[in-house]
Amino acid sequence: xxxxxxKKLVLGVAALGLMAGNALAETxxxxxxxxxxxxxxxxxxxxxxxxxxxxxxxxxxxxxPYKAIxxxxxxxxxxxxxxxxxxxxxxxxxxxxxxxxxxxISDAGYWKDxxxxxxxxxxxxxxxxxxxMTQLTVTGPYVNKTLFEQAEVDMPGxxxxxxxxxxxxxxxxxxxxxxxxxxxxxxxxxxxxxxxxMGAKMFDADGKPALVDDGLKEMTQRLYDWHxxxxxxxxxxxSVSGNQYLGANEDFANAQVVLYxxxxxxxxxxxxxxxxxxxxxAVPAPCGPxxxxxxxxxxxxxxxxxxxxxxxxxxxxxxxxAEENLAEFYGKTxxxxxxxxxxxxxxDFATDDxxxxxxxxxxxxxxxxxxxxxxxxxxxxxxxxxxNALISRLxxxxxxxxxxxxxxxxxxxxVAKEIAEKERQ
Amino acid sequence: xxVSDNTSLSFGERLNAVFAWPVQLLFRLFEIxxxxxxxxxxxxxxxxxxxxxxxxxxxxxxxVPLFIxxxxxxxxxxxxxxxxxxxxxxxxxxxLMDCGSYLDANTCREDRFWKAVYNTIVFVFFQxxxxxxxxxxxxxxxxxxxxxxxxxxSVYFFxxxxxxxxxxxxxxxxxxxxxxxxxxxxxxxxDKMLFFVDPAWSMFWAIFVSVWAHMGxxxxxxxxxxxxxxxxxxxxxxxxxTKRERVFFRITLPLLWPNLLVVLVLALIKSVQIFDEVxxxxxxxxxxxxxxxxxxxxxxxFTNQVQNFGLAAAASVVLGVVLFVLTLMQLAAxxxxxx
Numbered sequence: 001x002x003x004x005x006x007k008k009l010v011l012g013v014a015a016l017g018l019m020a021g022n023a024l025a026e027t028x029x030x031x032x033x034x035x036x037x038x039x040x041x042x043x044x045x046x047x048x049x050x051x052x053x054x055x056x057x058x059x060x061x062x063x064x065p066y067k068a069i070x071x072x073x074x075x076x077x078x079x080x081x082x083x084x085x086x087x088x089x090x091x092x093x094x095x096x097x098x099x100x101x102x103x104x105i106s107d108a109g110y111w112k113d114x115x116x117x118x119x120x121x122x123x124x125x126x127x128x129x130x131x132x133m134t135q136l137t138v139t140g141p142y143v144n145k146t147l148f149e150q151a152e153v154d155m156p157g158x159x160x161x162x163x164x165x166x167x168x169x170x171x172x173x174x175x176x177x178x179x180x181x182x183x184x185x186x187x188x189x190x191x192x193x194x195x196x197x198m199g200a201k202m203f204d205a206d207g208k209p210a211l212v213d214d215g216l217k218e219m220t221q222r223l224y225d226w227h228x229x230x231x232x233x234x235x236x237x238x239s240v241s242g243n244q245y246l247g248a249n250e251d252f253a254n255a256q257v258v259l260y261x262x263x264x265x266x267x268x269x270x271x272x273x274x275x276x277x278x279x280x281x282a283v284p285a286p287c288g289p290x291x292x293x294x295x296x297x298x299x300x301x302x303x304x305x306x307x308x309x310x311x312x313x314x315x316x317x318x319x320x321x322a323e324e325n326l327a328e329f330y331g332k333t334x335x336x337x338x339x340x341x342x343x344x345x346x347x348d349f350a351t352d353d354x355x356x357x358x359x360x361x362x363x364x365x366x367x368x369x370x371x372x373x374x375x376x377x378x379x380x381x382x383x384x385x386x387x388n389a390l391i392s393r394l395x396x397x398x399x400x401x402x403x404x405x406x407x408x409x410x411x412x413x414x415v416a417k418e419i420a421e422k423e424r425q
Numbered sequence: 426x427x428v429s430d431n432t433s434l435s436f437g438e439r440l441n442a443v444f445a446w447p448v449q450l451l452f453r454l455f456e457i458x459x460x461x462x463x464x465x466x467x468x469x470x471x472x473x474x475x476x477x478x479x480x481x482x483x484x485x486x487x488x489v490p491l492f493i494x495x496x497x498x499x500x501x502x503x504x505x506x507x508x509x510x511x512x513x514x515x516x517x518x519x520x521l522m523d524c525g526s527y528l529d530a531n532t533c534r535e536d537r538f539w540k541a542v543y544n545t546i547v548f549v550f551f552q553x554x555x556x557x558x559x560x561x562x563x564x565x566x567x568x569x570x571x572x573x574x575x576x577x578x579s580v581y582f583f584x585x586x587x588x589x590x591x592x593x594x595x596x597x598x599x600x601x602x603x604x605x606x607x608x609x610x611x612x613x614x615x616d617k618m619l620f621f622v623d624p625a626w627s628m629f630w631a632i633f634v635s636v637w638a639h640m641g642x643x644x645x646x647x648x649x650x651x652x653x654x655x656x657x658x659x660x661x662x663x664x665x666x667t668k669r670e671r672v673f674f675r676i677t678l679p680l681l682w683p684n685l686l687v688v689l690v691l692a693l694i695k696s697v698q699i700f701d702e703v704x705x706x707x708x709x710x711x712x713x714x715x716x717x718x719x720x721x722x723x724x725x726x727f728t729n730q731v732q733n734f735g736l737a738a739a740a741s742v743v744l745g746v747v748l749f750v751l752t753l754m755q756l757a758a759x760x761x762x763x764x
Contacts, residue, residue, distance in 0.1 A: 071727050078505035093730055179602070235602065239621040240708030241716045242537075242724050384730035399624070399712035401540075402531060410536070418731040424502045424511050 027312050029059045031301075032073060032086040034066045037268035039134065039333040046329060050319045057312050082306035084313050087134055089299050091121040092381040098122060098130035099303040104314025105129065111321065114339050121379045122300060131302030132321050133338025134329070138363045138370065139193050139263040139294035141165065141286070142270070145279035147258050151175040155283070162194055162222060162286045169258040170231045180233045182226065183248035184261040186240070186395070188387025192377055193295040194261075195219040197288030202377045202386070211386050211415055212408045215290065220394055220404065227398045238399040243388035252280070263294070264363035268334040271356040282359035285366060293371040296378050298338055336364050343367075382419055389414035491745070497738035503731050510735070517739035538740060540713045541721035544628075548717060549696045552632045556692045557685070560640050564647035565677075578648070582641035592638045593705035600630060621707055624714035631703045631715045638702060639695065643688045650684030651677070683759075690755035694748055718744050 031047075033040055040063050047059045062083065064072075069088060076082045077097040088094055100123075102108050111129045112119070118133045120126040143165075148155050151172040156164040166182055173181035184190050196202065199215030226232040236246045252260040253273045267282075274280050285294040301320065303313045319325060323341060330337045330347045334356060337343045349360055377383055389411040397407040434442070463471055493507065498517055500510035525532030530539035567578050584592060599605045600620045607617045620626040654677065662672045678685075700719035703709070709716035709724075716724075718740065726737030 074732065075505065075727070090730065233619075234622040234711065235619060238711045239619075240710040241713045241720075242709060243728060244708050382730065388729060395710070396712045399622075399710070399714070401712040401714075406531065413534075418729060418733070421501060421733055421735075422503045422731040424513075 026055075027057050027309050029057060029085065029307070029309060029312055029316060030062055030083040031059060032062050032064055032069070032083045034064055034069050034087060036066075036265050037272070037333060039329070039335070042329055042332045043134075046320060046325055049325075050316060053319070054315065057316065059316060077304065077306065080306060082304045084307040084309060085131075085301060085303055085316070087299050087301050089297070090384055091298075091300055092124055092379060093384055094302075095123055095130070095381065097304055097306070098128065099305045099307060099310060099313065100128035100130060101303050101310075101314050101317055102129050104310050105318050107318075114323075114341050115321075116340070117375075118298075118300070118338055122302060124379070124381055131300045131317070132326075133298045133300050135265060135298045135333070135335035136296065136338040136343075136367070137264045137298045137336065138296055138366050139190055139261070139285075140363060140366060141283050142252065142260045142262065142266065142359070143169075143281050143283055144252070144255060144258055145281040147172050147176055147178060147255070147278070149279075156286075158284070159287050159292070161288065162197075162219075165259055165283075165286050166222070166226055166231050170229075172258045178256065178258055180235075180248070180251060180257045181231050182259045182261070183232060183236055183251060183257045184223070185248065185263075186236050186244065186246040186391055188243075188384075188390040189295050189297060190261055190263070191219065191223065191390055191394075192387065193285060193293050193371075193374055194288065196295075196371050196373050196377075197285065197291045197293050199288065199290040200373075202373055203380075209380070209382065209386055209415055209419070211389065212412050215288075216390075217404075217408065218288070220390075220407075223394065224398060224404055234398065237391075237395050241392070241395070243392045263297070264336050264359070267356050267359045267363075270359075271334065271351055271353045274355075275353070276355075280355050280359075282362040284362060285369070291371045292369060293374050294366055295374050296367070296370050298336075300338075334360060336360065336367075382415075382422070385415055385418045389418075494738050494745075495742055497734050498742050499735075501735045503733070505734070513735065517735045518743075520736065521739055521743065535736075537713060537716070537724075538718075538721055541716050541718045544713070544715060545697060545699075545717045547628065548632060548699060548715075549693065552635050552696045552699075553689070553692045555632065555636050556640060556643060556696075557689055559636060560643035560647055560688060561685070563640065563644045564651055567644065567648055568651040581644055584638045585641040587638070589638065589701040590705050592634065593702045596630065596634045596637075597706055622711050624711055627707045627711060627715045631699075631707055634706055635696075635699060635702055639692075643692060646688050647681065647684055650681045654680045686755070686758055690751065690758075693751055697744070697748060697751070 031043075033043065040061065044061055047061060051058060066089075069086070070090065073082065073086060073088070074090075074094060077094065082097065101111075105111060108129060111132070115129075115132050118136070119129060122128070122130045143155065145155065148168070153168055153171045153175065156168050169181040172178065192200075192202070195216045195218075198218040199213075200219065201210065201213055201215065204210040223232070223237075227234055227237060236248055240246060247262065248257055248260055249262065249266055249269060251257045252262075253270065255278055264282075270280050285292050301317075303310070303317060307313050320329075321339075323339070326337065326339050327342055327347055329335075330339070330342060330349075332350050334349055334351060337347050343364070349357065351357060377386075380386075393402070393407040393410045393414065396402050396410075397404050402410065459474075462474060466474075496507055497510070499512060499514060500507065501513040501516065502509075502511045504510045521535050521538050523534040524530075524539065527533075527539070530536045530543060533539045563581055567574060567581070571577070597604075601607070602617055602619055610616075610618065618626070620630055658676050658680075659672065662676060667675075698719055699717050700723065703715055703717060704720055704723075707715040709720050722737045722740045722744070725733050725740065
């Protein structure tokens, strides 16, 4: 072996050793994530920046289906095998697994000032700082304005009720032979806002869950009737069992639906898929005798107790929650900001689409009008128990398996049974 | 073996000799400890040594989980680990069985369990009947000397190779409101049919798709049985001028009976366990019209916010008992036949 070759070999081995040493020194964080639109790409961009500034920390974004967030993640967490961070929507339901970041972040005051109201959703006691909202969402309807114009039917105006919108949508669909006049996501969360508008209280005087009351019956009776008279298609609420979620976003994007009750998270998708094919328009939440409210909600990025690197997680959360980074995130994803400073100052949304801008303004403008009951319900730890009982039993009534009165009895029994099971220690 | 001997061997034999030595070496390695074990425990006990690896896996991955599942069924609460859960005795079973009338699921406290039981009974009855019938007809046809017999045998077996999820998704796209079937029906002026909104249609398609997907497997078993029937029996019958129906009922069916029994029992057990295809195809709907027992267990244990592992485990124990009874029936039928 020549000297030169020998030197090269020694250098190569040394370099390999150095790389291995670096690899060993590197801390890897895993973030479980799901996508509604392009937020995964935007988050990856921010993570790349973070890694460039912190070469000793590597963050892996594990993108999973939303169903895995709802069903697999809780089992993983219960088994103590979760990731370091996760994007979740069952904000209060998983709170027992969240890590309190207070000792690991640089400025707890900044977090409380800017995320204060939402921290309570993540911690029923309102003490811990566990994460921030990657998006604030508000439920509400979208309409296909072009269809209204073609049918020469006036869109109901300010203060219109659900009955007004149902009648107008049916008139448009009948005139233009559109298969689905009105579609609501098969989700209890979507029904809750309109039910509260009709007077549903959701809780009794002691703050205990009380799903079924006259307000809820008013709304569910309407939903039932609309399915029977063809205003709503049974394909969503009637075609699957239990608490399965079904959305009509594809049908709306294909101009098969006149009015679609969903929420602000659809904006990026509609801007991308529909573009200027037709005028899709977000409208304010229709009114009832008690309110004109949608439901707040959203997704949060939370730190989890399963992490073995809380300091690094704190560092990452400090970076991601910084105002300039969140402004970039909300701006590119077209999400309503869950950061009070940005909400007050406004976000420069990366879109020229007038429909998307109008929708963002409509949903952001709806936030002050959201009923306090809706906020309480969103913050309630067992809200999914209530939502699931509502959709599964209402679905059975809609297809005629049980009567509405039987459905109400079953809803109450389901909620009581699940909560009792959870509280049994 | 001497080198000179090798020259008289064929190429294949030489190849065998080359590749045989590692195998022989391996056998030698095993031979030493096995000889020692055989000397120690005696030849009559040796079968247990050979069964041990399989028994260990079976015990670890089947028997132990079975007992763990049973233990879960005696607990309540929402904790994941058994040691953290509350012992409730037979309460979960009592909750499942609490009914005003077992003939009306709506009178039961856990109405969904009983709806799932009734749906499963209906599904199993029709699915198994059609499965056995169509598998038998297909096997009889494929056993004839027809054109492109090999091609058709492959075609009927092909769906068995597909994942149940893929099968369900393909059929879902065919059957949706804007699916292929409705587009086809529209050519004849027939209005679009919403198959998954109608309970009867949903059950029909659940059965149809399941039979379509699995028929090939059972056809293959029956085809093997048909080919094992000695041809001289048919020749003798032909010489006697026996009618085709009589040949079928007097020769084919009795001699095919062992295979038919296997098909019947396997189809029955698989049918009771149905989940993935129907879950993707109909989602258990409309309402609970196609929600079967395994989906009930899955929903109870995993999709609710409060994951009720105790109740799900109790329901799965009930399902296990049913499958155990079916297996005993198979054993009894096989023994009666053998006897």
